[in-house]
Amino acid sequence: xxTILKLGGSVITEKDQPETVDxxxxxxxxxxxVDAYEPxxxxxxxxxGSFGHHHAAKHGYSKTxxxxxxxxVTDVHRAMSVLNxxxVDAFQxxxxxxxxxxxxxVARRDAAATLSFPAxxxxxxxxxxxxxxxxxxxxxxxxAGATILxxxxxxxxxxxxxxxxxxxxxxxxxxxxDAEGNVIPEIDDFDEVASVLGESDSTDVTGGMAGKVxxxxxxxxxxxxxxxxxxxxxxxxxxxxxxxxx
Ligand code: IP8
Numbered sequence: 001x002x003t004i005l006k007l008g009g010s011v012i013t014e015k016d017q018p019e020t021v022d023x024x025x026x027x028x029x030x031x032x033x034v035d036a037y038e039p040x041x042x043x044x045x046x047x048x049g050s051f052g053h054h055h056a057a058k059h060g061y062s063k064t065x066x067x068x069x070x071x072x073v074t075d076v077h078r079a080m081s082v083l084n085x086x087x088v089d090a091f092q093x094x095x096x097x098x099x100x101x102x103x104x105x106v107a108r109r110d111a112a113a114t115l116s117f118p119a120x121x122x123x124x125x126x127x128x129x130x131x132x133x134x135x136x137x138x139x140x141x142x143x144a145g146a147t148i149l150x151x152x153x154x155x156x157x158x159x160x161x162x163x164x165x166x167x168x169x170x171x172x173x174x175x176x177x178d179a180e181g182n183v184i185p186e187i188d189d190f191d192e193v194a195s196v197l198g199e200s201d202s203t204d205v206t207g208g209m210a211g212k213v214x215x216x217x218x219x220x221x222x223x224x225x226x227x228x229x230x231x232x233x234x235x236x237x238x239x240x241x242x243x244x245x246x
Contacts, residue, residue: 001041001165001166002041002162002163002164002166003041003042003164003165003168004043004162004164004168005033005045005167005168005231005235006047006169007045007046007087008046008151008169008170009047009053009151010049010171011171011227012029012046012049012086012087013049014049015050019050019051019082019083020050021083026087027090029170029228032228032232033091033096033235034094034096035235036232037131039097039129039131043122043126043131043132043158043162043164044091044098044132044133045133045134045154045158046084046133046134046135047136047150047151048079048083048136049083051080051082052083052148055075055076061145062148063147063149063150064113066145067147069145072138073138073146076138076148077138080102081100081102081135084100084102084133084135088100088133097129098132098133099125100135101125101134101135102134102135103117103137103149104137104138106118106121108140108141108142109140109141109144110142111142111143113141115149115157117158119157119158119161119162122134122162123162126162134151134154135151136148136150136151152169152211152212152216155167155169155223156215156216159219159221160219164221166221166234167221167223167224168225168226168231168234169216169223169224169225170226170227171212171225171227173225173227174226174227174229174241175225175226175242176197176213176244178196179195179196185243186243187213188217190213190214197209212225213244216244219244222245224241224242224243226240226242227241
């Protein structure tokens, strides 16, 4: 049983303060993972929050619009690596053998924007008892320079290649909300919820909740979107938040 958990950038950073970790929430979510942790069975992915998105926005590139400016690539990558260090260090401080994984060195999109992210390094890391902590990152794209690879896309591609049984996205909201603000328990069709999937509330170059749901509908395994309060129950096997099952 392999679990892939994405820690949303908005959860573990102060999204409106550039390059600031939300230390209290990071500690809280790492504690919840450590309580359920089994070596070789978990992959953690994290998004950009205030470390990645504002650099990407400043340089004018995104998941779909590329750049050939090398500084644009390194500005985002280095900021994301600082955040990755904070997550890895939080796990190591709890005696979990967390190691960093950076897609920039191995992933690419082809000219049709189809993603390829070889997972053999992550698989070997799992077999060796490590906890891979994978950062959202810029990656190269044929014909476009570099584009942003979101944590949601990483969850989907690794979820497929590792045959993950449980996929969770820990977000700042308790799930996908309907027009009245209630959590939608299950989504299996994007068109049914398109009208309520609003814009993200901060600078977000990868599509906010709509992008999240679209990515997750492409995944074979069901994926849950929930907030930090539901992380412990999710890891204990309970149904929480919104389940996206394409
Ligand atoms: O926060 C994009 O990942 P997300 C992060 O998962 C960057 O959408 C590098 C801007």
